[in-house]
Amino acid sequence: MQDPIKTGIASFGMSGMIFHAPLLHSNPGFEITAIVERNQEKSREKYSYSKLFRSFEELLRDKETELIIVNTPDNLHFEHARLALEAGKHVVIEKPFVQKHDEALVLMKLAKKKELILTVFQNRRWDGDFMTVQKVIKDKMLGRLVSFESHFDRYRNFIQEGTWKEESASGTGIVYNLGSHLIDQALVLFGKPKAVNADIRTLRSNGSVDDYFDIRLEYADNLCVSVRGSLLVKEPGPRYILHGTEGSFLKWGTDPQEQDLKDGKLPGEAGWGKEHDDQWGLLNNLEKGKAFRGKIETIPGNYQKYYDSLYKAIREGGEVPVKPEDAALGIRIINAAFQSMREGKKVGLGSEE
Numbered sequence: 001m002q003d004p005i006k007t008g009i010a011s012f013g014m015s016g017m018i019f020h021a022p023l024l025h026s027n028p029g030f031e032i033t034a035i036v037e038r039n040q041e042k043s044r045e046k047y048s049y050s051k052l053f054r055s056f057e058e059l060l061r062d063k064e065t066e067l068i069i070v071n072t073p074d075n076l077h078f079e080h081a082r083l084a085l086e087a088g089k090h091v092v093i094e095k096p097f098v099q100k101h102d103e104a105l106v107l108m109k110l111a112k113k114k115e116l117i118l119t120v121f122q123n124r125r126w127d128g129d130f131m132t133v134q135k136v137i138k139d140k141m142l143g144r145l146v147s148f149e150s151h152f153d154r155y156r157n158f159i160q161e162g163t164w165k166e167e168s169a170s171g172t173g174i175v176y177n178l179g180s181h182l183i184d185q186a187l188v189l190f191g192k193p194k195a196v197n198a199d200i201r202t203l204r205s206n207g208s209v210d211d212y213f214d215i216r217l218e219y220a221d222n223l224c225v226s227v228r229g230s231l232l233v234k235e236p237g238p239r240y241i242l243h244g245t246e247g248s249f250l251k252w253g254t255d256p257q258e259q260d261l262k263d264g265k266l267p268g269e270a271g272w273g274k275e276h277d278d279q280w281g282l283l284n285n286l287e288k289g290k291a292f293r294g295k296i297e298t299i300p301g302n303y304q305k306y307y308d309s310l311y312k313a314i315r316e317g318g319e320v321p322v323k324p325e326d327a328a329l330g331i332r333i334i335n336a337a338f339q340s341m342r343e344g345k346k347v348g349l350g351s352e353e
Contacts (some may be wrong), residue, residue, distance in 0.1 A: 029311035104328035128301035142244025247285025
């Protein structure tokens with residue numbers, strides 16, 4: 001392995017503290033050289049070996065840093081990524097990529113001009129339940145797939161104070177926050193849809209941002225794809241519901257990696273990403289005329305694969321873990337979903353502009 005990639009984290013909020021810092025710290029391909037905390041010093045507890053900066057501008061000026069994790073508030077993603085690329089840094093942008101499809105195109109053009117890596121942190125591609133769904137579809141366990149439904153539900157019946165995520169502004173709300181994960185997964189499975197039809201609402205009392213969505217993606221071959229999310233789900237149903245000509249697959253529960261990271265566990269520890277068998281998905285199908293109904297073991301999740309792939313992309317010229325073109329299409333779909341809601345009709349995607 002070549003020298004570790006010297007990496008700066010632009011914010012030490014939830015994503016920096018729970019995801020990026022632990023994953024980078026435990027990966028020998030990376031070295032956390034700097035962390036930005038404007039007012040606090042929480043990062044000193046575990047990452048005192050890194051430099052502490054008080055502003056994003058300080059991080060940009062740091063000559064040692066090769067890669068910047070842009071995990072600042074969503075409305076700053078475009079500007080901060082642009083500045084980082086202009087400063088000659090490789091860039092990882094926390095999902096959602098940006099807020100507008102045109103902004104994504106600008107960043108992609110700039111990264112290409114500068115010959116720098118630009119990618120988006122879509123870690124849910126490495127959730128164990130999603131990888132298991134991929135296998136169910138790839139192995140045609142359900143015959144021809146006719147419907148796919150995925151959920152990202154939570155229960156928060158109050159308006160959380162002191163967070164930009166609850167403020168009425170472009171790019172806030174559940175669609176950009178959680179819907180971006182589900183849309184990305186749908187693109188991995190099925191590619192670009194023909195059209196988007198969406199129902200997006202604010203259901204909580206005194207809410208200012210969207211907290212419910214039902215986005216339908218239209219595909220050829222009469223495949224029905226729906227991604228849904230809500231902040232008012234006290235009793236969750238299945239996270240994935242798949243039906244095909246030869247059977248069905250239902251999966252409850254959530255990947256354990258986020259909770260493990262919150263609990264201070266690190267990738268590489270025994271049992272990492274492994275789901276308890278009471279959470280395994282239910283498969284009911286016919287295979288060669290023989291009926292089967294039972295649990296299917298969940299493939300262990302592994303967020304570290306994202307950074308393993310990124311290391312190879314930067315040091316060895318390999319493919320990035322998430323192509324910016326894919327992430328840009330995800331933003332285009334989100335933009336189309338809001339257009340669909342405003343106009344009360346489905347919105348075709350057509351060709352790239």
